[in-house]
Amino acid sequence: MNSPDESLGYILADGGYDVWIANSRGTVYSRGHTTLSSNDPAYWDWSWDELAGNDLPAVVQYVHAQSGKQRVHYVGHSLGTLIAFAALSQRQPQLVGMMRSAALLSPIAYLDKVSSPLARAAADIFLGEALYWLGLDEFDPTGETVHKLVTDVCSEPGINCYNLMSVFTGDNCCLDNSSVQVFLAHEPQASATKNMVHLAQMIRRGTIAKYDYGNAADNTEHYGQATPPSYDVSAIPDDFPLFLSYGGRDTLSDTQDVRHLVQALESHDSDKLTVQYLEDYAHADFVMAGNAKARVYAPLMAFFKLQDN
Template identity: 45%
Template sequence: MASSILQALMWVVALSLCISSTECLTGDSIIDHSQSVDGGLCFNLIGPSGYTCLEHTAQTKDGFLLGLQRVSSGILNLGAQTGPPVLLLHGLFMAGDIWFMDSPNESLGFILADHGFDVWVGNIRGTKWSHAHESLSDGDKEFWDWSWEEMALYDLETMLSYINSKTGSKVFVVGHSQGTIMSLAAFTQPDIVRMVEAAALLSPISYLDHITSKLVLNLVHVYFDEALGLLGMHQLNLKSDILTNMIESVCDGHLDCSELLSPLTGENCCFNNSRVDVYLEYEPHPTSVKNLKHLFQMIRKGTFARYDYGSIKNLLQYGKLKPPTFDLSKIPESLPIWMAHGGNDALGDVIDVQHTLKELKSKPNVLFLEDYGHIDFLLSTRGYEDLYDNMINFFKSCEMSS
């Protein structure tokens, strides 16, 4: 009990210090390490592991410049790539680097490349690798005026269109957490889903009203998102020296970092504590306060809907008092879907996953891992045997049938 209180207190203190820090308000640490300065994700993380990696940029309809990386195994030539394209979509406070954080035989991005897939790494707006706009700077309020809704309807649509234009093929989509929210919302749109061959969803989320994360529930209860708005904040950047140093010092022999994560993500069975310094070198990435507010709306209201501006603004924006919902029954029954979720996942609760499954017309392939928490689906030391081999077999069966 005392341990769990300490863990929750550490997170709250870290968040409070970060919010009061100028660094969190300005995002200077992200600007100083922009893609144009340090050579990009390929140069820093993927290429040094011996994989062929090329940087691409795609522009959304609302002007954001998204970084995409195209990856193939070191034993293959990218120009001769024969496998189908796969797009990787990361979660909240993450970016495309999260798929390459561990060794090549443990990281999904490397594993897919080694199996001959044409791997494309997605980075949503506002993250380190997609931190630019055609006319706005990140100091502009308008730069941060978006939530996962825009990620789904603009960012994902742009990524899929770009990959489709380069490969001439439909795309396999892999999402984790927020990446699954984006995917499920986007797949209800006929013009987007037609570009998708199949989808694999890790910790799938469309409903959040049964989450058990102690930290998140506490922040929702005290209207943390509203407080950020009252402070005039538009971005939430936790990549501060204060937070990073605090976590590193606590994890350096004083506390099991997998336990430190438990109040947020649920107990993770297979998190690799020895890699914490590597993870913190890249994570976390910034997001918008509006995005956090949208997610908290989902928790409070129990809906999978567009952003709620309030009755009057909803009338102006949507022509109705309440925001429209994303109807999961509109996802084509013909779209093959594979899902993996865990019994210890405090963010992707089993009840909420069942709610999602009931609304889908199709019957997805479902893998349930009783001892997995939220982060295990990305950074498990047993990821290949528990998850990825099953996913790859699913993709290959879809490829054969198509």
């Protein structure tokens, strides 16, 4: 998003790391499938459960094999942190064994304290379910249907969408106009409507659990029980190195939710958990701020080097 000397991928490469970038399925960069077209409803039949259970392990396994079986440092932001928490909490021996550490920026786990007016309103008016039952399998933020619903949300009392980015992410402190323009040229990207429904369930219920199909029969068919199984972040191995960095102005990774997460990790080995708090940072600052190199990436690199020893 930024210049080569400010972007984390380049900084990691300059620091001697091989850098692999994975695109979430459904984005314009990741539309391939062995049998399905993106026009098929089945193509979009997934939520972050599948990203955590299938895609992340596949990516790590691929990079591990291609790099001569070197253990992988993982960096995630926002949804990329949620799938890491979920995957690691499952204690998949092969996955944990192939990973050296995880740096998680704007960490998402608990979501019930989300203070983003746009995200909160969307969850409260069942935005995801409304689209889902209309038969819209792909959640395309640039599409007419989603645009109309966002417009409706922005007309709700007390919600001012003059700066749509800020009303969604929080008041970012340190973005310059050029990086914002680059961002807007590539974002936002499409996702599965089912994924948006799943996130809305988390916001409304305060749980970290698998997708809820809405009735005991369907849940039992998928999970063998009437309610969706929960993810237990405290089950992440206590000796697995974690670097968490969160911001005081972030309205998606809200400070109360992050403190709840850190509390859930209280049994973690103290020398394996690094928590950084930046009071003036919001959600986008972690990947786009002009000063993130000094404030976030330098400590992150130091953390990685420590695990390499």
